[in-house]
Amino acid sequence: MSPSDFPPSARGGSGVIDRSVVDQVRQRTDLVELVGQYMPLRRAGMNWIARCPFHEERTPSFNVNAERGFYFCFGCKASGDALKFYEQIEGVNFVEALRALAEKAGVELPETRDPERIAEDRRQRDLGERLAAACELAAAYYERCLVDAPYSELARDVLSERGVAEEVTARFRLGYAPARWDGLAEHLKAQKVSPADAELAGLLMPGRNGGWYDRFRHRLMFPVVDRAGRVVAFSGRVLPVTEDMPEGLVPEDAGKYINSPETPLYKKSELLYGLGSARTTMRQKAEAILVEGNFDVVQMHQHGFTETVAPLGTSFTEAQARLLRRFAENVVLLFDGDEAGRKATAAAYSVCAEVGLAARVGVLPAKMDPDSYLRSADPEFGLEGMTQILHGAPSLVEWLISTSRTRLRDAVPQRIAALRIIAPAIAAVRDIGERRAYISQAVHTLHLDESVVEGIVRENLRQIGRPMEFTEQKSTLPKARAGLGELFPSAGEARVMDRKAQAAIVASVLWCPQLLEVPELAELNTLVDKITWSLVAEAQREWAEGQRLDAPTLLDLAPNPADRQWLAEQLSPTEAETPELLARARAMLMGALTTLRRLHIGRVTAELKDRSFAAGVDGDHKSEAQVLNEELNMKRELALKRRVGG
Ligand SMILES: [Zn+2]
Structure with missing residues (x-):
């Protein structure tokens, strides 16, 4: 920001x-x-x-x-x-x-790229639009087939066994690819979709004797939606087969899920299943839940956990983490309660750390996935149990530390080996305090000396180029409102007063922009630093031009995010501009100006004293007299200003 x-x-x-x-x-x-x-x-x-x-x-x-x-x-x-x-x-x-x-x-963006690139981009965009249109037709076709195609009851049975509500079926646009070789092929032909496009979209496959046939046959269909909300791919789940189906229609060795191949629209490592339905909640909660399977996503949404998504049959990739990070700051990894799930969880830490996602781990009982857990008849499980799991989910690092105990044999080399698994995750933690806490947890869990744990964590910190200590970015604009200090402040106090006064000036003119017309502001140039001056000058320019302030332009002048936030707050007046507010803001502005003048004169006087001291030592009496005279003038000026402005 x-x-x-x-x-x-x-x-x-x-x-x-x-x-x-x-x-x-x-x-x-x-x-x-x-x-x-x-x-x-x-x-x-x-x-x-x-x-x-x-x-x-x-x-x-x-x-x-x-x-x-x-x-x-x-x-x-x-x-x-x-x-x-x-x-x-x-x-x-x-x-x-x-x-x-x-x-x-309706603003035309100037194109500076060469015409060939533009033409190529246009070709790609047109192709993308055609493929998305074919996918959309397919999704609608599969949805209809789920209702009335032959054998569709086998798909509906699976949904009702799992208790998937009709509303959720509709929300996720679940469908049925019919038990035919050319169901979709015929449908797309009737809709004038070119078979070459449909093949490129991963929907059809070329036959041996010419022609095209359906990639998905007799499958429960999960459409995959991209960030723009378009259907770009499908994931098809296996269904029970009956004897009267055509031979070879459903190969016996076909996997439980088959997915669309990668297409110009679809890179599976860059998309997440359920994103379209989850984005709003993810954004509001700044949190996401990551599960493994499509049914887990559907079931979680049905139970109200509408911030749930899944990687599409891949391990969680950095591109997916980056995509998630656009919507959420935290993610709960809710993988299956088996060894593969544990491994996937452990592998996710570097990906999450890389993009700045704070990860926690929801721990499911052994041999359960979110889908089976939510459907379980056990009263400890189900919605309430899930809520508790999510609520009490430990951070990924904590989880790694606590589960490393199970791998612990007493021999030191093995404990060191366990530490080497955990240390990169500890090193990836950005907050220094949190990192310290994990180091001491590891010390206790692994029964290792603190210096050993610190040493190995430090090794990892070096590898990722991060120092052991972490200093936060400091704001250059002060946070506090104006307060008038002592007449002869110490250097440190003077700095604080100076910053407070500058902040008060910026705040007062942003609250009541008519104060930008106060003639005293002309002095500011010599009294404040560059940032404050550029802010006031820009505000004056805008106010003079159209009697309004353009917040985005002013915010762009902020040197860092902390200052930007502070400025944004000053730019959002909570009270209407009443005469009382104006009077208060004016008093604040004038008070701050007086402070700045006093500090300025203090600085100049100190400088002159230095110079007069140097001149005296050199024996240059003429110049000493001149210096003392200047000082006298400054002091007079100060007294006058105090009487008039203070
Ligand atoms: Zn908000």
Whole structure:
């Protein structure tokens, strides 16, 4: 959420996307209308408010300021402009958001790529659209077949055995690929879909004697939806076979699941099953649940855990973790309670650490998966048990440490070996305090000396290029409001007062922009640092130009995320601009100006003293007199200012 989130070209002006185009898209996008497409907004004073889509809350703290063109959430501090909102809510990157909003706003994005590339991109996009259309037709066809195709009762039986509700079947668009060689092939032909496209989409396969036949036959079908909500692939589950089915239609050695092959639309290692249904909840809770199988996803959603997704028959990949990270900060790994599930869980830590997903582990009883656990007749299991498992899920590192005990034989080399499995996970923990806690847990669990554990963790930290200590990024703008200090502050105090005063100035003019017209602000240039000055100068420019502030431009001037958040908060006034507020803000501004002047004079006087001391030592009396005279003038000025402005 800092200016550095924007590609340099979008910020700086040179490069692929010109700053003026970004501004144009921003200006032509009605933020209130855009936000209103995702959630109901209600007018409140000068703002519009809603329940925040980025964190879970009962009372609305999400503010949209139409005039300033930005939003701010007082709960989770999410803030930004229309582009940022689109990025966050759709889980896309800056350029994707810019393209989408430019299209909606009718802004032509300048193309600087060569014509061949553009033509190729267009060909690819057209192909993608055709393949997605074929997949959509197939999904609708399979849905219909689940209702009335011959043998479809075998698929419906599986669903009812598992207690899958009709509503959930519809939500996931579950279907049935009929027990025929050419059911879909005929249907697509009637719909004028080219068989070559259908083959490329992974739906049909070329026959030996020409022609095409169905890839999926007599299977329970799970459509796979991409981030844009399009069906791009299928996962087909095996069904019981009856004797009267055509020979060879369902090969005996076919796997339990068959999946679409990779296509121009579908890279299985980059998609997650259930994403389309899970994205909203994931975003609201900032949490995801990762299970292994398609039925686990369906069953979890049916039981209200609608933030659940699954990797598509692969181990959890970094691309999938990255995709998940667009929606959630935390993930609970809820893999099967068997050795393979344990291995998959252990393997997930580096992937999660790599993308900054905090992982916890939901531990299921042996030989159970989320689907069977939820359906279990045991009163300890089911919905309530699942809620407890998720609630009490230990962090992945804790889980690794505690389960390593089972591998522990008493011999030291084996305990060291166990430590070598855990240490990379401990090293991957970003928070230093948390990392310390895990080190001491490992010390106790493995009965090893603390120096041994620390040593091996340090080795791993070096490998990933992270120091043992971790210092947090410091804000350069102060957080506190103005407070007038002593007349002769110490150097440290002076710095704090200086920062507080600068913050007070920025805050007061953002609350009440008419204060930008106060003539005293002209002095600021010499009194404040570059960042504060650029903020005030930009605000003055905008105010002079159109009597309004453009929050996104101002936010882009923030040097780091902490400052950006602080600025966003100042830009979201909670009270209307009454004469009382104006008076308070004005007093704050003037007080801060006086402080800054005093500090400035203090600095200059100190400098002069140094110089006069140096001059005296050199025996240059003339220049000493000059220096003392200057000092006298400064002091006079200070006294005058105190009488007038203070
Ligand atoms: Zn929020």
